[in-house]
Amino acid sequence: MKKLWWKILAIVLLVYVHIGGLLFAVPRLRIHETIRSLYFHVPMWFGMTFMFLISFVYAVRYLRTSSKEDDIRSVEFANVGLAFGTLGMLTGMVWAHYAWGLFWHGDPKQVGAAIALLVYLAYFVLRASFENQEQRARLSAVYNIFAFASLIPLIFIIPRLYSSMHPGDDGNPAFNAYDLDGRMRLVFYPAVIGWFFMGLWITSLRIRYRNINEKISETEL
Amino acid sequence: MSVFELIRKDFLLELRRKSVIAGLGLYLFSLIFICYLTFNLRVNSINAMTWSALFWLVILFSVVNSVAKSFIGERKGVLIYYYTIASPQQIILSKIIYNSLLCLLISVSGYVLFSIFIVNPVQDHLVFFAALVLGSVGLSTSLSIISGIASKGNNSNVLMAVLSFPVVVSILLMTIRVTKNAVDGIERAASTDEILNLLAINCIAAALGYILFPYIWRS
Numbered sequence: 001m002k003k004l005w006w007k008i009l010a011i012v013l014l015v016y017v018h019i020g021g022l023l024f025a026v027p028r029l030r031i032h033e034t035i036r037s038l039y040f041h042v043p044m045w046f047g048m049t050f051m052f053l054i055s056f057v058y059a060v061r062y063l064r065t066s067s068k069e070d071d072i073r074s075v076e077f078a079n080v081g082l083a084f085g086t087l088g089m090l091t092g093m094v095w096a097h098y099a100w101g102l103f104w105h106g107d108p109k110q111v112g113a114a115i116a117l118l119v120y121l122a123y124f125v126l127r128a129s130f131e132n133q134e135q136r137a138r139l140s141a142v143y144n145i146f147a148f149a150s151l152i153p154l155i156f157i158i159p160r161l162y163s164s165m166h167p168g169d170d171g172n173p174a175f176n177a178y179d180l181d182g183r184m185r186l187v188f189y190p191a192v193i194g195w196f197f198m199g200l201w202i203t204s205l206r207i208r209y210r211n212i213n214e215k216i217s218e219t220e221l
Numbered sequence: 222m223s224v225f226e227l228i229r230k231d232f233l234l235e236l237r238r239k240s241v242i243a244g245l246g247l248y249l250f251s252l253i254f255i256c257y258l259t260f261n262l263r264v265n266s267i268n269a270m271t272w273s274a275l276f277w278l279v280i281l282f283s284v285v286n287s288v289a290k291s292f293i294g295e296r297k298g299v300l301i302y303y304y305t306i307a308s309p310q311q312i313i314l315s316k317i318i319y320n321s322l323l324c325l326l327i328s329v330s331g332y333v334l335f336s337i338f339i340v341n342p343v344q345d346h347l348v349f350f351a352a353l354v355l356g357s358v359g360l361s362t363s364l365s366i367i368s369g370i371a372s373k374g375n376n377s378n379v380l381m382a383v384l385s386f387p388v389v390v391s392i393l394l395m396t397i398r399v400t401k402n403a404v405d406g407i408e409r410a411a412s413t414d415e416i417l418n419l420l421a422i423n424c425i426a427a428a429l430g431y432i433l434f435p436y437i438w439r440s
Binding site: 063115116118119122125126129130131135138139141142143145146147149150153154157158161 | 363366367370373374375376380383384386387388390391394395398414415418422425426429433436437439
């Protein structure tokens with residue numbers, strides 16, 4: 001992970017996505033130019049899901065190894081995942097303001113995503129309420145696994161049972177009829193990959209920062 | 222110690238402390254009575270969605286109050302004693318089964334009280350009871366495990382509320398939907414998806430609890 005190429009790739013892809021996403025032609029469908037939101041809003045949820053998935057994997061690993069590093073990784077991936085989720089929520093609300101006329105519409109997909117974010121906020125509340133570091137790491141790893149298990153129905157299952165005004169109601173919200181236009185894929189896939197690498201980069205910096213802090217506090221003792 | 226002995230012990234303890242059962246019953250009764258008074262339900266008619274939502278909210282609050290006690294509020298010494306006589310898997314299984322039975326009891330008596338004071342609009346009883354059983358098992362499974370986690374924290378009562386509500390939301394949404402279908406008496410095929418989903422959620426919660434509880438218990 002110390003290599004340089006994927007960081008450069010992330011920057012190049014995201015610069016391309018921001019230029020292309022704003023300037024390239026898009027098909028004029030029901031939602032007109034606001035379809036450009038696909039390039040900025042949907043990759044946030046992809047990023048969030050990936051980050052929470054990695055956080056979940058490290059939580060499982062922590063329960064097997066009990067190493068402090070796995071705990072730090074798990075927390076930081078959850079942190080960045082939450083940031084992605086918040087950005088996804090905000091970009092979605094800006095879009096909803098123009099497409100639906102309201103920032104908060106109470107759409108099933110909005111509600112499901114909001115509850116999913118609450119679950120992960122509760123994870124941080126849980127972490128804050130322990131003083132013993134080992135206990136905090138162990139119990140929050142357990143809750144992290146629960147949070148991920150409840151994320152799947154909240155994001156992927158329940159919104160599909162209810163009818164919704166959100167694009168992609170008739171199937172997968174990310175890859176549906178709007179996206180079939182080949183030109184949009186040329187920007188959308190790079191956006192997903194670029195944001196994923198960007199998330200990894202931010203997380204790796206935060207993990208290094210936390211590890212250095214740990215070392216400093218150990219040497220001071 | 223087998224699982225059955227542990228469940229029997231829980232029941233004996235509960236029956237001996239009659240004040241707890243009585244308190245729970247009174248809590249349920251007053252919640253339903255407050256609903257009846259505030260909504261003025263005898264005069265105004267109530268639609269299926271409101272009835273189902275109200276019913277499950279009453280059940281949720283009573284269950285949170287009873288199931289939360291399963292680990293919170295136990296004395297340290299008692300917990301250490303359990304630790305020595307039974308494996309964590311046995312303990313969580315017995316708690317889940319005991320809490321599910323208790324929760325079923327609460328929801329059935331809630332249903333009876335609802336039909337006395339408010340109305341009993343349920344048309345499809347089989348689907349309704351399927352929702353009751355699955356909802357009770359799901360709520361008590363997830364709440365038992367969350368209570369195990371919350372009991373280790375500093376401020377366990379607040380923690381219990383913060384941790385549990387987001388997790389039980391998906392169960393509640395499903396059960397309310399099925400209940401609404403049962404109240405409306407829609408054909409059963411309309412509710413099978415939700416019932417299967419509920420079943421799947423229950424299985425996932427129980428399996429996760431079974432696997433993860435040893436990590437919660439060890440300390």
